[in-house]
Amino acid sequence: MEESKLSIALDINSTCAKVAFVIISKSMNSPTPQFVPSRLSIYEPIHQIGIWGENFKRNGNPNTSTSLIVEVDNKLENESETTSHEMLAPTNNYEQEASKPIDKIQRRLAQNREAARKSRLRKKAYVQQLENSRLKLIQLEQELQRVTQQGLYMGGVSEGSHIGFSGTVTSGIAAFEMEYGRWVDVQHRQICELRTALNAHISDIELRILVKSGMGHYFELFRMKSTVAKADVFYVISGVWKTSAERFFSWIGGFRPSELLKLDPLTEQQILEVCNLKQSCQQAEDALSQGMEKLQETVSSTVAGGPVAEDSYIPQVATAMEKLEALVSFVNQADHLRQETLQQMSRILTTRQAARGLLALGEYFHRLRALSTLWATRPPEPSLP
Amino acid sequence: MQEAIPYKSYMAATAGGRSRLHNFLEGAGNGGEHRLVANGCENSVTKLVVENAVIVFGRRGCCMCHVVNRLLLGLGVNPVVCEVNEEKEEAVLHELSVINGGGVQFPAVFVGGKLFGGLDRVMSTHITGELVPILKEAGALWL
Numbered sequence: 001m002e003e004s005k006l007s008i009a010l011d012i013n014s015t016c017a018k019v020a021f022v023i024i025s026k027s028m029n030s031p032t033p034q035f036v037p038s039r040l041s042i043y044e045p046i047h048q049i050g051i052w053g054e055n056f057k058r059n060g061n062p063n064t065s066t067s068l069i070v071e072v073d074n075k076l077e078n079e080s081e082t083t084s085h086e087m088l089a090p091t092n093n094y095e096q097e098a099s100k101p102i103d104k105i106q107r108r109l110a111q112n113r114e115a116a117r118k119s120r121l122r123k124k125a126y127v128q129q130l131e132n133s134r135l136k137l138i139q140l141e142q143e144l145q146r147v148t149q150q151g152l153y154m155g156g157v158s159e160g161s162h163i164g165f166s167g168t169v170t171s172g173i174a175a176f177e178m179e180y181g182r183w184v185d186v187q188h189r190q191i192c193e194l195r196t197a198l199n200a201h202i203s204d205i206e207l208r209i210l211v212k213s214g215m216g217h218y219f220e221l222f223r224m225k226s227t228v229a230k231a232d233v234f235y236v237i238s239g240v241w242k243t244s245a246e247r248f249f250s251w252i253g254g255f256r257p258s259e260l261l262k263l264d265p266l267t268e269q270q271i272l273e274v275c276n277l278k279q280s281c282q283q284a285e286d287a288l289s290q291g292m293e294k295l296q297e298t299v300s301s302t303v304a305g306g307p308v309a310e311d312s313y314i315p316q317v318a319t320a321m322e323k324l325e326a327l328v329s330f331v332n333q334a335d336h337l338r339q340e341t342l343q344q345m346s347r348i349l350t351t352r353q354a355a356r357g358l359l360a361l362g363e364y365f366h367r368l369r370a371l372s373t374l375w376a377t378r379p380p381e382p383s384l385p
Numbered sequence: 386m387q388e389a390i391p392y393k394s395y396m397a398a399t400a401g402g403r404s405r406l407h408n409f410l411e412g413a414g415n416g417g418e419h420r421l422v423a424n425g426c427e428n429s430v431t432k433l434v435v436e437n438a439v440i441v442f443g444r445r446g447c448c449m450c451h452v453v454n455r456l457l458l459g460l461g462v463n464p465v466v467c468e469v470n471e472e473k474e475e476a477v478l479h480e481l482s483v484i485n486g487g488g489v490q491f492p493a494v495f496v497g498g499k500l501f502g503g504l505d506r507v508m509s510t511h512i513t514g515e516l517v518p519i520l521k522e523a524g525a526l527w528l
Contacts, residue, residue: 280512283459291452298446326448333452333504340512347513 147174172231179224180241183217184369190214191362194355204351211351214358215342222335225253233327243372246365252288252334257281257341260361266353273348277341284337292330299323430480433467434495438525440465442481443492444474449504450492456507460517462525464494497523 190213197210229236239250249255258281261274302320306313346354433440439457443450445468457464469477469491481489485500494501496519501507510516520526 276514277512280514283456284508284511287452287456287459290455291448294451295448298448329449333508336505337508340509344512
């Protein structure tokens with residue numbers, strides 16, 4: 001009850017305020033001929049707040065209650081006009097003096113109603129804005145929770161890098177992180193399957209299927225990386241999507257292809273072939289690394305170039321951006337190299353050896369992730385006295 | 386094996402001749418790449434392709450091109466590198482497509498007068514071990 005009275009009082013001129021206050025109170029308590037009882041009941045502040053409260057609770061139909069309020073307002077205004085007209089109509093010259101104070105009262109009432117209406121509209125707009133913000137906040141919280149969960153699972157930090165990016169980039173990254181979380185789960189399952197299969201001595205044909213799906217799983221990761229690299233290549237290269245220990249070994253957004261080549265036992269022929277592969281792999285890695293260095297030099301000199309004066313660096317930065325697009329090619333080429341090395345290994349090795357190799361590789365990364373988690377949860381260093 | 390270059394071809398310093406001379410002087414695997422800027426004369430591009438065992442065409446300052454060159458150098462090949470200016474890019478690409486009979490993209494590696502491929506192909510053939518024999522056959526490698 002107090003709320004709407006207060007809002008009305010605030011909005012109108014202070015000299016009128018007390019008058020209006022009195023008039024309203026009077027009209028509430030004693031229905032006068034000018035005000036129809038039904039109108040009074042609508043005009044009652046409790047009912048008004050009731051309308052607002054329902055609006056808020058229902059959270060769905062602000063429109064219907066708005067029209068109700070508008071209707072009410074129109075009604076009020078129409079009737080106030082008719083009543084004031086009624087009041088003015090019988091005025092004669094000798095009654096003008098007598099009707100003036102009543103006229104003033106009527107005018108103040110009209111002003112009061114107008115102010116009240118405006119106040120209600122403002123309140124409605126404010127509430128609408130609040131509701132929109134609330135919805136947005138819920139969405140953001142949900143996304144943050146999901147991203148944080150992924151981050152916790154991987155034992156790393158991933159949200160920090162998203163601040164300031166456009167919606168598409170963030171959603172591309174969020175999608176990748178979800179997919180990668182699933183990828184790790186599937187990877188773990190495949191490792192267990194391989195281990196069981198190797199211990200159970202299943203046939204080569206069946207093993208071949210496992211090997212193929214294992215390799216295909218890595219190729220799937222390269223595809224995922226390629227997609228998110230187009231959205232934000234720095235994200236891929238920084239390796240924030242991996243655990244901290246994996247990141248330590250990161251080379252152009254992933255593991256070094258030569259890391260695939262820790263294997264035994266091998267026949268003599270295989271040793272030779274693996275040796276050759278190792279060398280080729282190393283050469284290819286070196287070539288790519290040197291290309292990356294060249295790119296760094298190029299970008300660095302582009303950014304540093306030009307006059308040192310303030311605000312004159314835009315062309316340099318724009319040019320540097322163009323050059324940075326080459327980074328996407330580097331990520332793709334690095335993944336291509338990983339893929340080719342994996343395939344060559346599968347050609348050199350027997351099915352069983354390939355299965356063991358995949359198991360060893362998967363186990364290796366699994367242990368790196370465990371190391372990261374352990375590292376993340378290590379007890380804090382004792383503070384010095 | 387390294388051949389003695391007769392005086393005549395030393396004087397007829399075409400791009401191809403120059404690279405062979407440098408091979409002789411510097412030995413395979415050492416020394417820099419040879420940067421050429423494609424000028425307007427289209428014939429020179431075809432000439433380059435035909436006369437050189439290995440030639441790499443790429444945009445000026447392209448880092449992928451750099452990767453290809455580093456890889457080839459690491460193998461002991463001394464590739465001729467043709468850095469194409471932006472303005473000449475289309476013309477050169479067009480002419481290379483004519484030679485190839487199909488589309489060409491930078492960086493483009495020509496071996497033995499034919500289009501070999503881009504960085505992708507170089508990488509995969511290198512890993513599978515096919516690259517070195519191909520280069521040897523084309524006379525780009527003498528070891």
